[in-house]
Amino acid sequence: MIYTITANPAIDYVLQMNKMDLGAVNRVPDAQLLAGGKGINVSQILNQLKVPNTALGFVGGEIGKILEKQLTAKHINDHFTRIADQTRINVKIKAGEETELNAAGPKITAAETASFFQELAAVTKGDVVIISGSLPASLAKDFYDEIIRRVQAAGADFAIDTTGQQLLDSLPLHPLVVKPNHHELADLFHTTFKDEADLIAHGQKLLALGAQHVLVSMAGAGAILITPDHVYRSLAPKGKVKNSVGAGDSMLAGFVGAFTHQQDPVEAFQYGLACGSATAFSEDIAERAAIDALLPDIQISTIQ
Ligand SMILES: Nc1ncnc2c1ncn2[C@@H]1O[C@H](COP(=O)(O)OP(=O)(O)O)[C@@H](O)[C@H]1O
Numbered sequence: 001m002i003y004t005i006t007a008n009p010a011i012d013y014v015l016q017m018n019k020m021d022l023g024a025v026n027r028v029p030d031a032q033l034l035a036g037g038k039g040i041n042v043s044q045i046l047n048q049l050k051v052p053n054t055a056l057g058f059v060g061g062e063i064g065k066i067l068e069k070q071l072t073a074k075h076i077n078d079h080f081t082r083i084a085d086q087t088r089i090n091v092k093i094k095a096g097e098e099t100e101l102n103a104a105g106p107k108i109t110a111a112e113t114a115s116f117f118q119e120l121a122a123v124t125k126g127d128v129v130i131i132s133g134s135l136p137a138s139l140a141k142d143f144y145d146e147i148i149r150r151v152q153a154a155g156a157d158f159a160i161d162t163t164g165q166q167l168l169d170s171l172p173l174h175p176l177v178v179k180p181n182h183h184e185l186a187d188l189f190h191t192t193f194k195d196e197a198d199l200i201a202h203g204q205k206l207l208a209l210g211a212q213h214v215l216v217s218m219a220g221a222g223a224i225l226i227t228p229d230h231v232y233r234s235l236a237p238k239g240k241v242k243n244s245v246g247a248g249d250s251m252l253a254g255f256v257g258a259f260t261h262q263q264d265p266v267e268a269f270q271y272g273l274a275c276g277s278a279t280a281f282s283e284d285i286a287e288r289a290a291i292d293a294l295l296p297d298i299q300i301s302t303i304q
């Protein structure tokens with residue numbers, strides 16, 4: 001079983017417009033409310049790949065009810081902890097380029113946190129727990145550390161998609177995979193990359209610090225996979241980008257979903273790329289047919 005954790009899910013309010021003028025009234029021809037939150041996106045792709053999974057996290061209030069309805073409609077096996085405060089709304093403005101406004105999230109009480117840990121107690125040996133996204137400001141800074149401690153005590157593996165110090169702190173605990181995008185990787189080391197070799201050298205530092213696999217995504221330029229034995233590269237397949245929100249989550253889901261099936265990092269990389277790009281080419285998180293259509297187009301080369 002794979003468990004996804006979305007401590008701070010959202011309703012994504014996606015506004016499509018030709019251009020936006022700051023400080024003026026803008027009319028928005030196309031607006032949608034979508035279930036958001038990185039772990040939820042991961043669960044959506046795992047469902048498409050028919051990989052059994054359970055989604056954990058916190059949900060509450062009227063916005064939470066909208067989210068719950070969407071989770072039901074998407075057949076997500078949801079064991080979210082219900083909370084008194086309101087799930088957040090994140091605003092995604094697509095006006096040529098994409099601007100994202102991600103809110104801080106709800107207040108979560110000690111009793112609600114304890115209920116979450118009761119749900120997490122279902123994790124057993126051989127499971128993989130995927131931890132994704134930001135923490136609501138009210139949760140303890142070491143919330144993810146506590147999850148990892150419990151998951152490892154149960155004999156399960158974990159993957160983590162977070163940034164900054166939280167990501168660095170998780171590395172000595174040997175995550176199955178970490179998936180920074182190239183900007184996040186550069187920010188981790190307070191640098192900008194001179195070239196691809198420089199990027200790979202920094203990705204390899206995450207491996208040296210403890211990650212089992214490092215997946216560095218580069219949006220339309222594809223991705224690099226670093227394993228203890230090799231470095232692999234693939235361009236992204238070509239297509240018309242409709243919505244790149246959730247592309248990174250989809251890539252992580254494809255990688256972990258395929259890896260738990262065959263333990264083959266190259267095949268997992270291929271699925272990761274197909275899922276990431278299929279989501280970029282879809283209005284919402286990708287469906288199976290779009291993923292399958294891209295799989296034969298993924299060309300992976302061994303570069304080290
Ligand atoms: N414009 C795009 N064209 C094709 N594939 C894309 C595009 N944007 C994202 N992808 C796919 O999704 C993966 C993850 O995207 P990326 O934007 O790097 O992640 P994140 O959402 O975490 O920033 C990429 O490696 C690629 O496979």
Ligand SMILES: O=P(O)(O)OC[C@H]1O[C@](O)(COP(=O)(O)O)[C@@H](O)[C@@H]1O
Nearest residue numbers: 036037038090133134245246248249
């Ligand atoms: O938890 P965070 O970092 O605030 O991110 C939440 C946002 O991430 C998303 O899951 C999208 O993630 P990516 O585009 O980075 O893959 C949105 O659906 C959601 O609004």
